[in-house]
Amino acid sequence: MSAAEDQADVDRVLAGDVAAFEGIVRRWQGPLVNLAYRFSHDRARAEDMAQEAFLRAYRALARWRREAAFSTWLFALAANLYRSELRRIPARVLPLEDVPELHGAAGFDAALEAEERDRSVRRALLALPAKYREALILFYFHEQDISAAAASLGIPEGTVKARLSRGREILRGKLSKVVAEGLVSKEVP
């Protein structure tokens, strides 16, 4: 993705060439839809939210201060929208206490078991309180880059670190039994 292309497209849109916005949409549709999907775990809703994010970006294009990368600005705008949307209408997730736990792996295929465990971890992540959930989602979306997650959330890096740590602690508390059972079952020959 080229920052120069983004800048050129933004300049053209601001000069009145609405069609130039398509370049921005094509370059960023994948990341914005995927980020929305991580928040909602619902494909249709993810696309609706990403579309709204692009519309808001179009409306606010003149407010992009070029000292930050266009992508940083766009992700912050989108993350802010997704967070408010999810607070307005929460994703349909199980409460943290109801995340299903895996039991003995006897006779169970190891790959399926690992898949189920991963799914349980993701469900538990979505059931976390919003501030921990958002920090974790953005941290992993930005490939574990704390400064990028902090920029998207508009909060200091130290706060992101604290939320990641607390969020992981809550997840660990809920899932330790699940994973411990899983790991033990893997060690058994």
Add this chain to the structure above:
Amino acid sequence: MTGDEFDRILAREETLEPSSGFAAAVMSAVEREAATPAAIPFPWRRALPGLAAAAVAFVSLGVAAAVFFVRSAGAGSAQVPGAISAPAISSWGAALDAAKHSGVGWVALALVLSLVCVKVSMRLAE
């Protein structure tokens, strides 16, 4: 559960491809947005003299009410310390009576209705 395990599981989130018509749908929404005339901004410059006059009127009213109350209280305290005097009560009563006869209630109602109309119009224009 270790941090590495969380990292491994949560970093390996399934990746979606936007549906084929997504970019076109976004662009048609953007074009609709571009074709819509911009919302008319609130005419602050024109409203400013009126707002300033209203502010002056409210402040004057407050000052007049305070002066009236202090005078009434002063007259009352000459008789019984800490008590509201009969002349003060009768002055307040007279003021309320005058307000009732001059239609202050209707004026207040009209102001509230105007405020509601402005607020609703601004909400609809957003």
